[in-house]
Structures are given as structure tokens and as C-alpha cells.
Amino acid sequence: MPLVRYRKVVILGYRSVGKTSLAHQFVEGKFLERYDPTVENTYSKIVTLGKDEFHLHLVDTAGQVLVWGGDEYSILPYSFIIGVHGYVLVYSVTSLHSFQVIESLYQKLHEGHGKTRLPVVLVGNKADLSPNREVQAVEGKKLAESWGATFMESSARENQLTQGIFTKVIQEIARVENSYGQERRCHLM
Numbered sequence: 001m002p003l004v005r006y007r008k009v010v011i012l013g014y015r016s017v018g019k020t021s022l023a024h025q026f027v028e029g030k031f032l033e034r035y036d037p038t039v040e041n042t043y044s045k046i047v048t049l050g051k052d053e054f055h056l057h058l059v060d061t062a063g064q065v066l067v068w069g070g071d072e073y074s075i076l077p078y079s080f081i082i083g084v085h086g087y088v089l090v091y092s093v094t095s096l097h098s099f100q101v102i103e104s105l106y107q108k109l110h111e112g113h114g115k116t117r118l119p120v121v122l123v124g125n126k127a128d129l130s131p132n133r134e135v136q137a138v139e140g141k142k143l144a145e146s147w148g149a150t151f152m153e154s155s156a157r158e159n160q161l162t163q164g165i166f167t168k169v170i171q172e173i174a175r176v177e178n179s180y181g182q183e184r185r186c187h188l189m
């Protein structure tokens with residue numbers, strides 16, 4: 001029997017950027033038209049990648065949590081840091097503000113993890129609303145590159161694109177873990 005590896009991934013981003021819609025599309029295969037602000041939801045799915053099986057535990061957070069206390073994104077609960085293997089950071093291509101929030105959020109996560117390299121997939125969602133764009137793809141790509149992370153644009157309406165995000169984050173976790181292994185081997189030599 002193949003070993004099933006557990007991976008906990010937290011989805012973060014500003015209000016209404018499509019975090020729940022992406023998680024729902026990924027797990028249920030359906031798009032959610034209605035906006036219902038999230039408190040916090042978790043989803044589980046077994047993902048098979050080649051010969052490996054992963055138990056992906058997704059935490060869909062409330063965008064609202066990033067504006068508590070009037071001081072935007074100043075508070076990051078420990079549960080967003082401890083025991084988390086990777087992150088899907090989501091902004092909407094139709095909201096420059098949501099992109100700015102992501103930049104600041106990443107810094108908080110980076111600090112929370114002692115400035116180690118983080119497995120992150122940066123997602124510019126709502127790409128189907130391109131005529132209302134406030135963030136160009138090249139800006140998202142540049143930001144992700146500055147973190148050594150992966151960048152994707154997506155639409156929660158599109159199942160294939162959405163599957164790609166969560167597959168990618170599992171691959172990113174492996175990539176970062178392997179890079180640490182290599183760094184350690186280098187230090188020993």
C-alpha cells in the first residue's frame with residue numbers, strides 16, 4: 001500500500017478574492033456564485049501525484065481576519081504558522097488592494113517562520129474578469145519570483161486551473177523540503 005503523506009495548506013488572502021470558491025471547486029468540482037463571508041472552513045482530499053498519495057488538509061481562512069482591530073493584517077494567528085506545510089496566497093486581479101495585502105501578508109508569514117523559505121503558490125484569481133483588471137500578470141509573476149515561489153492566474157470557475165493550484169502547492173512543499181536537504185548536505189561537507 002502506498003504511504004499517504006499528510007499536508008496542511010492554509011489559503012490566505014483579502015476578503016472576497018475567491019478563497020472559498022477555489023477550495024470548493026477543488027474539492028466539490030462546483031463554482032459558488034454566492035458570496036458568503038467565511039469564518040473558517042477545512043477541507044480534506046486525497047491527491048494522487050504519480051506514485052505518491054497525499055492527504056491534503058486545506059484551511060480556508062476568513063479574509064475578515066486580516067482586518068480585525070482596524071489595523072490591517074497586523075495579527076496572524078499561530079494556527080496559520082504552526083504545523084502548516086504550505087500556503088496558497090490569493091488576490092483578485094480586479095483588486096489592487098488585495099494584491100497589496102498579499103505583499104504584507106507574506107512578510108508576516110516569513111517572519112512567523114523565522115525567515116525560512118516558504119512553500120507558496122501565489123494566485124491571481126478572477127482572471128475571467130480580465131476587463132476589470134487592476135493587477136497585471138507580470139506584477140504577480142515578479143512578486144512570486146522575489147519570494148522564490150510559484151505564480152498562477154486562475155478562475156474559480158475553471159476546474160482544471162483550480163486543480164492545478166493545489167497540485168502545485170504539494171509540489172512546492174516537496175521542492176522546498178528537498179532544497180533544505182541539499183543545503184544541509186552542503187553544510188556537512
Ligand SMILES: Nc1nc2c(ncn2[C@@H]2O[C@H](COP(=O)(O)OP(=O)(O)OP(=O)(O)O)[C@@H](O)[C@H]2O)c(=O)[nH]1
Binds near residue numbers: 033038125
Ligand atoms: N468571476 C469570478 N468570480 C469569482 C471567482 N472566485 C470567486 N468569485 C466570486 O467572488 C465572491 C467571493 O468569493 P469567495 O470565494 O466567497 O471569497 P473569499 O475570499 O472566500 O471571501 P472571504 O470569506 O470574505 O474571505 C463570490 O461571489 C464568488 O462567486 C472567480 O474566479 N471569478
